[in-house]
Amino acid sequence: MSLDVEAIRKDFPILSRTVRNDKPLVYLDSGATSQHPVQVLDAEREYYERHNAAAHRGTHLLGQEATEIYEGTRAKVAAFLGAASPSEVVFTKSATESINLVAFGLGFGGPAATSLKPGDEILITEMEHHANLVPWQQLALRTGATLKWFRELPDGRLDFDKSLVTPRTKIVAVTGQSNVTGVIPPLREIGELAHSVGALFLVDGAQLVPHHPVDVRELDADFLAFSGHKMLGPLGLGVLYGKYAALDALPPFLTGGSMIEVVRMEESTFLPPPAKFEPGVPAVSLAAGLGAAVDYLNALGMDNVAAHERALTEHALRALGEIDGVRVLGPLTTEDRGGTVAFEVAGVHAHDVGQVLDELGIAIRTGHHCAWPLHRTLGCQASNRASFYVYNTLEEIDALADGVRYARKFFRV
């Protein structure tokens, strides 16, 4: 493996704690939220100890330093993504808010050129996380537009049915990597097709950006949404990358202070992106942490991160696949597939598997993972999901497989 995992693990204080029954923590739930290295924790603490102030206002030194930290992270994120300019990076609360920001803008009504109308089409996939599904359902309700979706092939990969893209398609919004099956759809091809009919192309990158090198110039997405907390950063800070022209065309979402140009009692004008989308006092402590997280990932190298996770995924597919009664959801190879492995155990409900694993100190996700329609299609009511990151080891995956065997024994299946 291309990462020095032993050294990495020393950076993550939480990995040395014990959990139930004094078992060491085996954390296999990074798809839900990742853990944090000391570098990130220190950056947040140092911000509060030395620089805390409201960024973008005031004339004092602390305010200036806070602004520099906040805008410094914006520049780091822009470089991390290969964005043309830091102005293409908007900070939000979460990937969910980022997607809602775009969906709101496309249904704003009035004179906004971007507004959808009855007859327009929104195209998503059936494998979306609810965060990239429900906002589009709501947009369709508000505007009278029609919601359509790509389905899956029998192996769980995307059925790229090109006939779903029509001259009426206004936006194509797809996951960068399924949070259940790990499937990575053919993003470039989908984007090209979307653009060929003049539609916008949005990628839900919540599970993609933390785990793979992403270059937005290559991806050619108009929008890319993701969360800091799934990539070693603090909870509560999300990102919306947007091509500048695409951001500029959207009306503001949340409004108030900091995002205005001139305010009169009758009306207001707004700052250009990204400030247009960032009302209120900026969350600089979170930005300090995210900046440190980006530095950390850059030091590891995203190619190495992806290679490490591919090795873990390969091992997990093999180890789980060997167990009687275990069905892995989605592709059984690592080709175009990321490091989340969802599976069901015949005769043992996911909650019960999760409970047994918890007693062994192994943390996984159980349920439908906010992807209920996909589970329905896969004929699975609830599944178990192990997801990996830079600090996970092959031994932890072996512990998972042993735990699943133990769960089968415990429930006598």
Added chain:
Amino acid sequence: MQLQDMYQEIILDHYRNPHHKGLRDPYDAQVYHVNPTCGDEVTLRVSLKDVDGAAVVEDVSFESLGCSISQASASVMTDLVIGKPVDEAMRIGDAFLALMQSKGQLEPDEDVLEDAVAFAGVSKYPARVKCALLGWMAWKDATVQALTTRNDSEDGSEGRG
């Protein structure tokens, strides 16, 4: 290992062989409840009868998908409430709710809760409390609806579902 605390043999028995499962006619009210965090679901029917002017639980039937805790709890619940006056069944429900919310601090009354005392260990796991309550909440909801329907149609001739 605390697993045996949570998954007592009696729970596993009810899970493997649930009592009163399968939807039956006639019924006075039917509800559909889900646990949105995991997708567990239950469809539950309640049939009430009148005994000397008091409502009595005649039958409870259900179909459900879910974990061992939610399945076993629904099964135990049907044993506890069928044949009891609604008032008394509701009190048992309240006692079970109190047990589930006790975080393992309450000594359950076996005279009231019978097999349901086996779920005491579940109350130490907040994430699983909802599983244990799914069937109970559905039963309570259906029973309230059934009582309302009965009161509304007391002087009418509305048929049963």
